[in-house]
Amino acid sequence: MTNQRIHSHFQESAELKLKSATVLEQPIEQAIELMFTALSNGNKILACGNGGSAADCQHFAAELVGRFERERLPLPALALTTDTSILTAVGNDYSYMEIFSKQVQAFGQAGDVLLAFSTSGNSGNVLAAIEVAQERDMRVVALTGKGGGKIGQVLTDADVHICVPHDRTARIQEVHLVTLHCICDGIDVALFGGDVNE
Numbered sequence: 001m002t003n004q005r006i007h008s009h010f011q012e013s014a015e016l017k018l019k020s021a022t023v024l025e026q027p028i029e030q031a032i033e034l035m036f037t038a039l040s041n042g043n044k045i046l047a048c049g050n051g052g053s054a055a056d057c058q059h060f061a062a063e064l065v066g067r068f069e070r071e072r073l074p075l076p077a078l079a080l081t082t083d084t085s086i087l088t089a090v091g092n093d094y095s096y097m098e099i100f101s102k103q104v105q106a107f108g109q110a111g112d113v114l115l116a117f118s119t120s121g122n123s124g125n126v127l128a129a130i131e132v133a134q135e136r137d138m139r140v141v142a143l144t145g146k147g148g149g150k151i152g153q154v155l156t157d158a159d160v161h162i163c164v165p166h167d168r169t170a171r172i173q174e175v176h177l178v179t180l181h182c183i184c185d186g187i188d189v190a191l192f193g194g195d196v197n198e
C-alpha cells in the first residue's frame with residue numbers, strides 16, 4: 001500500500017522542480033554569469049542563511065573549494081555560518097541580526113558576491129548582510145521563496161533574485177539545492193565547456 005503522505009512530498013517536490021526549471025532558468029543563468037565573472041576577476045563568494053539554508057551555504061562552499069563533478073582548481077567560496085566563535089561573540093555582544101553582516105564587513109570586498117539564502121525572504125540577519133554587501137559594491141545573488149519578502153524589496157538591478165514560486169519552506173529549500181547544483185555545473189561548463197551529462 002502506498003504511503004500517501006510520503007508520496008505527496010515527492011509529488012509536490014517534483015512538480016515544483018519542473019515548474020521552477022522554467023520560471024528560474026533566466027535568473028539562474030544570470031547567477032552563473034555573475035559568479036563566473038567574479039571568480040575570473042579574482043573575487044570570492046560569501047554565503048549566508050539560517051537553519052537548513054546554513055547547510056546549503058556549507059554545501060555550496062564545499063563544492064567550490066573542493067569540487068563538483070569535474071576535477072579543477074579550488075575556487076574561493078566561504079560559508080559565513082560555520083565559525084562558532086564569531087557567531088557566538090557577535091550574537092552575544094551585538095545581536096543575532098549582525099552575525100553575517102559583521103563578517104561581510106570583515107571579509108567582503110568590491111566585486112565579491114554574497115550568496116544569500118532565505119526561504120521567507122525576511123530573515124533580518126540575511127537582510128542586514130545584503131545591505132552591507134550593497135554598500136561595499138558587492139553583487140548579491142539571493143535565493144528566496146514566498147514572493148521574496150523584504151529581501152525582494154532591497155535587491156537592485158545589479159543583483160540576481162532567484163525566488164522559488166512556492167510558500168512551503170521545505171519545498172523552497174529543495175529547489176534551492178537543485179539551483180546550487182545548476183550553478184556549480186554552470187561554473188564548470190564556463191571553465192571547461194559542456195560535457196559530462198549534457
Ligand SMILES: O=C(CO)[C@@H](O)[C@H](O)[C@H](O)[C@H](O)COP(=O)(O)O
Nearest residue numbers: 050051052053118119120123169170
Ligand atoms: O530547514 C528548515 C525547515 O525546513 C529550518 O531549519 C529553517 O531553515 C529555519 O527555520 C530558518 O530559520 C528559516 O529561515 P528563512 O529561510 O525564512 O530565512
Ligand SMILES: [Zn+2]
Nearest residue numbers: 052169170173
Ligand atoms: Zn529543512
